[in-house]
Amino acid sequence: MSNNLKILWHQGKQFIPDITTAQVPGIFRGRPVISSEDVDLAALEDLCPTHAIRINPVGIDMGKCTFCGECAMQFPNKIKFTKDYKLSATARGNLIIREGDENPLLINPDEIRKEIHRVFGKSLKLRQVSAGGDNSCEMELNAVNNVQFDMSRFGIEFVASPRHADGIVITGPITKNMTRPLQICYDAIPDPKLIILAGTDAISGGIFADSPAIDRRFLSAHSIDLFVPGNPIHPLTFINGILALTGRL
Amino acid sequence: MTSSETTYKIRNNQSVPLDRIPTYDYSEFRVLMIDLLKNGENHCVNYFAYQCNNRLQFIACVASDSKAIIHLLAHEMDLSATVALQSLTADIPALHLFEREIHENFGIAFTAHPWLKPVRFAHNRKNKTAINDYPFYSIKSEELHEVGVGPIHAGIIEPGHFRFICNGENVLHLEIQLGWQHRGIEELFVQKKKILERSTLAENIAGDTCIGHSTAFVNLWEGLCNYVPDESLEFARTIASELERIAIHTGDLSAICADIAYQLGNAVFGRLRTPIVNFFQEWGGNRLAKGLIRAGKINYPFTPELATRLLEILKVYEIDFDEISAKLFNLPSALNRMENIGEISPKEAYIIGTVGMVARTSGLNRDIRSSHPYNLYQKMDHQPIIKQTGDVHARAELRVDEIKQSIAYLRQLLNKVPASKQPEDHQFVSPANSFAISLTEGWRGEICHCAITDDKGELLAYKIKDPSHHNWMALAQVVRKNEISDFPICNKSFNLSYCGHDL
Ligand code: SF4
Secondary structure (H helix, E strand, O other), X not given: OHHXXXXXXXXXXXXXXXXXXXXXXXXXXXXXEEOOOOOOHHHHHHHOOOOOEEOOOOXXXXXXXXXXXXXXXXXXXXXXXOOOOOOOXXXXXXHEXXXXXXXXXXXXXXXXXXXXXXXXXXXXXXXXXXXXXXXXXXXXXXHOOOOOOOHHHHXXXXXXXXXXXXXXXXXOOOEHHHHHHHHHHHHHOOOOOEEEEEOHHHHHOHHHOOOOOEOOHHHHHXXXXXXXXXXXXXXXXXXXXXXXXXXXX | OOHHHXXXXXXXXXXXXXXXXXXXXXXXXXXXXXXXXXXXXXEEEEEEEEEEOOEEEEEEEEEEOOOXXXXXXXXXXXXXXXXXXXXXXXXXXXXXXXXXXXXXXXXXXXXXOOOOOOOOOOOOOOOOOOHHHOOOOOOOOOOOEEEEEOOOOOOOOOOOEEEEEEEOOEEEEEEEEOOOOOOOHHHHHHHOOOHHHHXXXXXXXXXXXXXXXXXXXXXXXXXXXXXXXXXXXXXXXXXXXXXXXXXXXXXXXXXXXXXXXXXXXXXXXXXXXXXXHHHHHHHHOOOOOOOOOEOOEOOOOOOXXXXXXXXXXXXXXXXXXXXXXXXHOOOHHHHHXXXXXXXXXXXXXXXXXXXXXHHHOOOOOOOHHHHOOOHHHXXXXXXXXXXXXXOHHHHHHHHHHHHHHHHHHHHHHHOOOOOOOOOOOOOOOOOOOEEEEEEEEOOOOEEEEEEEEOOOOOEEEEEEEOOHHHHHHHXXXXXXXXXXXXXXHHHXXXXXXXXXXXX
């Protein structure tokens, strides 16, 4: 027993007191900013592995970007990745960062379904479905609940059964083989319910976007409540996105 | 004629013109394979078929664990031929999944294969069995019941279906049905021609083994294109490989504690993973090291400042890690849940063809870092840690010992940080009609990538084999005679990849 207490003592304080202002260490690649510098646009557009870069004007679609950093490496004066991890959006189009956009990404409460704040504002239970996810977003979603990030302090938790859930968090590009289990799981969640896409693969298919082994029709048949970019998502991106969605920020 | 003269011998990360690989009639090929694989020092690291014009080419890669060479041999057949091939599985059970894959993809009938079932329900497969019609083994009995779990599981993990046949609480049989994660990644390697696209694919084969797979890809590509990486690249890849091992093993220890309801261990190991993955972010901007490993360059060079920082992190990590490890392995209630649970004997482990951690905890000395060294492992005298009991306890303890070993390697390597060049894109030119192979030892075990080029030097086929390929069958076997309530802890102690298997 005293031994256990000693171990506990040695861990010190691990939890992040304020999840909304925490700084991430090192050189995190978060929200990009794009300058107006003249560069070889064709070369810039061509280098991106997932066609996330568009030109005239230059923009980066964070729903397609794998955050590989290659564009910033080759065009350092044109593109920079900031350490801002608040990347989530409620509308797909808001994930596109254009030349000159420097402001943080804000979630506009008017774009959120009215009942979300009322029904899920104090407690939210989520069911996770990996549909071709590569286990990187899955690992980070597990980390969301470790002692450091501790999302459950907000009453937001992952649950084992869709019957107990208020919404579904999808990772992966949605393989053909997972379309039926995904639909069954979604149908088993009682109304009203949320759909959250976590990670580049889920939002756009990522590097798998043109694979014949995926089938993304589930997504066009439903409206998506939250897009959380990242490859994988950072736990802080996910938690801050959910807090904003449920009107907790 | 002995088989040592009848195969083409290649080393890790080398390439060879395709026409140098001896091609046999199937009956001769079969005899040679049995001859090679009856030798306990050899094991098959890849055996696959690919289509070239109207022919189906088969290549087998059999690694010698004692001589650092890989035997290559081939057979071929007309695509329209309907001949059945006599299965090798009855003689060499470890080949069962390779044959199943060839059967599923190309419709080749293997006679006398005991378990010729679908593998991953690939989108372009020849055998069109639907994923919902998988032919599960069943036993008709009033005493027995079946338990189906998945594809979606209770936790945040990838999908797979487990079908148990139980007698009361005891598991008689488990069959694991995979394929839900199939993304067609091998075909995408061929379709996508840019090296950055392929590096991105390699990082996504199994996101939990980003370093293991992306290093296999870049080592293969550099070997194929005759590019010799400088020491700083080899250094970075070796450091990253050991860091990935520490990070995932630590996370696994946390998850094992969760499955035996040991909350303190779960919390402490869980939080100890964070400084390691955060170091990856400090180094390369991503907690799982995506974007770090590139062919012919590194965008985020490893600096002496990073070395100092990592040494500090390891020092702090190790104190708390040692403390909680000592606690876990002296706690009777924890030991009771790990000892003699999910056992696999050395003989079974050998017959199934296990690799990596599962092999090493059942007395098999299989570790690519020592048997086919690559990167800086070529200069290190790596001695694999071997355990004999093959149970959950051994697999948990191995992780602790391997973490300690990795920390020692890192300290040794960090003594001298080689200077890095400015990152520059090298124009790789891949030779025509060639075969290349790369093996790495990811944290789970042996990873094998093979590439084949056509007469223009373009990729014709890319084959990926995650260690999970070999080890899933071992998991299905170990739960027999165990209580079904011990399945989660058995599963966690293996921690196999679904997407790495389904590709
Ligand atoms: S960082 Fe994003 S936008 Fe830039 S090249 Fe990589 S994937 Fe494309």
